[in-house]
Amino acid sequence: MRSLTLILLLACAGTPLGYAQGASDPDAAAKIVAMEHIWSQSYVLKDPKALGRILDDAFVNVESDGRVITKADVLAEVRTSAALQVLTESMAVHLHGDTAILTGVILIKGVERGKPFVQRARFVDTWLCKNGQWVTIAGLVTPVGD
């Protein structure tokens, strides 16, 4: 019995800590798309609360000008957002076990310093099933086309 316990413990030792298997979640893609919608709407609502749970603490995003921003930067951006409408198009999810890649196009309409603006960008987000919850760990936003 003692030997069995030891073998079981040692077998678990090689398993990465805290990373659940997302592959067993049949609703993973739908959940991730729903969370992307929460993310985009947080800019319209200027409410970072829900987004705080979606972004992993180690989250990083590469912006369309090449800057690398952190979770804290994104949450600050949401609080001061000038967006009035955020729409997402052509979203697709690719699952790789406990990792998911989501691609899509985002359209942001808003008013900044009295001037209306429209931005259209392509995004790629990496999601990870961590402790049974999907969180996003990285993203890229880049202008559509050339």
Added chain:
Amino acid sequence: MKTTGLLLIVVCALSLSVSTQESNDGSAAAAIRALEHEWVVARSHHDNRALDLIFDDSLVYVEYGELVSKGDYLSRIKLAGPQLSQIVMEPMTVRMFGRTAIVIGSYRERDVKDGRPRLRHWRFIDTWAYKNSGWALVAAGAAPLSNTQN
């Protein structure tokens, strides 16, 4: 006594797990850095066989704002000829999340457009996933660095 023994086993196993994980993370990060460099070398040599091994079949790649599949990327490399742009890699950071890794870095791209040489600076972010018995590139993309970032 039995409880103490079991407790010791649990503590040892957990610390072994953490140290194994740290060591695995270090070697995995080194392997991923090597693969990033291999990608650049394979691209410059139009070595689609090597690229095929590095890229996952469902790779999503964002190039100049367009979504490119693995097949599209490999076709372009095959047809590009000697005028393919030159890539010079700059320092990169690898962040490990178990069987997933995120790489952030920058590179300079030198090419010729309308007969004139052009140098562009890019920030890239790549996602690698551990599949079967190796790391595969599942997502990659880059954004142009503005002049202030150069």
